[in-house]
Amino acid sequence: MTLRRLAEILVPAALVVATALLGLVVSSYLQAYFLDTLIKVSIVVALYVFIGNSGVLSFGTISFVALGAWTAGVLTVPEEQKRITMPGLAHVLVTTNVGNYTSLALAAAVGAAAAVAAGLPLMRLSGLAAGIATFAVLEITNNVLTYEQRIGPGLNAFSGVPQTTGIWQAAIGGLICVAFAYAYQRTRFGRMTRATREDPAAARASGISIYRQRLLAFALSGALAGFAGGLYVHLQPLQVNGLYLDLTFITLAMLVVGGSGSLLGAVVGALAVNGIYSFFSAATNGVDIFGWNLTVPSGTAEIVLGVLMTVVLILRPNGITGGREFSLPRRRRPVADLEKARVPT
């Protein structure tokens, strides 16, 4: 690997590490925001693996985050606590308990399995039909997790999950997601998926099965999403509606603002948007900026985020990074422009 290639992975990784280090030096009250940001990085990178590489919009990825969270949560709550907080839980789930790392691995496995199950039929679709179909997956997952008491707490928050996601676990989890995403996009499979994004007809003519490549990307995206969900549930008591439309919107906003065409865009978007979001969330309790106290009404963060995303979409539809990876100066390679490639009718 040349220095040039190395920079493509090292810069996003360094951003994650820098966030973690910053999170270590601030007060424990502020550290919660950094932990949350690192989880969001993992989720957005999982989104990027499918949406970024294939160019197909998916609203369904958060359902794999939810399934991962449910898996890791149900399997790590102590048994006696499960009998109290989740009385309807299936017997086998009550008696099965695993450790932190196993639960994360299982969360990733469940996410991948669910993505394959959903992707087998859905990856035939593209465009709007794919968007609505993945939305249907989100709706079904949310509906089932809300009412099915045999596999989780239903509408209640997950309580009693060991809080093992500290700053290190969050950071290493984020790095694992970044590493997998980068490794994937450097393999021939990643390249083939990107080829189908740029020109489906030419890709098909070169012998690429669009269906198979998208399915593979979807499965990896599901695995990372499940893994991120596992990290998330070990951080704070989650509720099913916290893993639904709002999270879908916020993570999509991060990906689009950062630039959905590159891994760097996913990481930068997650950090920038969650930074702004966290700032305004913190400001509802008042923050001091150079001695000037700022207090905003709650809900301001969401409004700022909505405006920011709309403005970025209008001014820079390819995101802050323009969908490019980090590149060292000199000898810039032209990168195919998504917007120009897809001539609107």
Next chain:
Amino acid sequence: MILGFLNLTWPVFADALALGGIYALMAVGIGLVFGVLRLVNFAYGQLIMAGAFALAYGAQWGLPNWVSILFCFGVVLALSVLMDRLVFRPLRTHSPAVMLVATFAVAFLLQNIALLAFGSLGKTAGALAQLQAPWDIGGVFIRKIAIIAITTAAGCLALLQLLLTRTPVGLHMRAAAMDFRTARILGVRANRVIGVAVLLSGLLAAVSAVLLTVEQTQVTYTFALPETIVVLAGVVVGGLNRPVPATLGGFAIGFAYGLLGGILPTNQSQYLNSFIFAAVIVVLLVRPSGLFTRAGGSVERV
């Protein structure tokens, strides 16, 4: 009783028809804008929410019903024109995916503005609640709102059909929906057809807001959001490209919702969303370009 063993009674049937009618109105509102802009307006539900809040304020200020309904129309129309000018117009040349995400952002924004302005409990729009009372039609008690919703929806759709098929601007809109570029070359004024489509879509949103508040008198920031998601699925299932398939799709999903919600026992109807969306996936797999469109028609553009 039609099918007694399924609990399917005339009132349930009428309510299902009414829900189908309201969903059909929303569907055609979404479909009209899609036709000319190639834009799936996820923020359509927030237009309806704004109208519902206008009705709630009308009730609070003690305005006569017809004045609050006018106020509701004004608010919804103003907001839809504003949305078109500020967001849709600058985004017109972008890809459908970018525009869909943008309307997602607008929906999120409007919802949170409503949350900030009106609180999480929202307001009550109870002025029209007496329409829930039943009418006695030959021994069968059918709620007034069901009949009003069915007739209003049928009337609006008939008027719209006349407008689309019998007036020059309707012809222009259909031409633009078919092929925008060619239509422009042939002298269709882009901004005019888009403006008319946005206005019509806003009108339909206002009508839906009035009809929906009769049933859901508590107006919160999530008002009409679940309905919009279902209608969007229905519209795509029906076929987005043309108003009639879109309307049929909206009607079908609303009717199915109302009917199944009425006849299934609670422990099954809580999974109604899963059934409906599973059906949506199946239909999309079999007919990705829509259930009510002619197969092998124009090239898929989205």
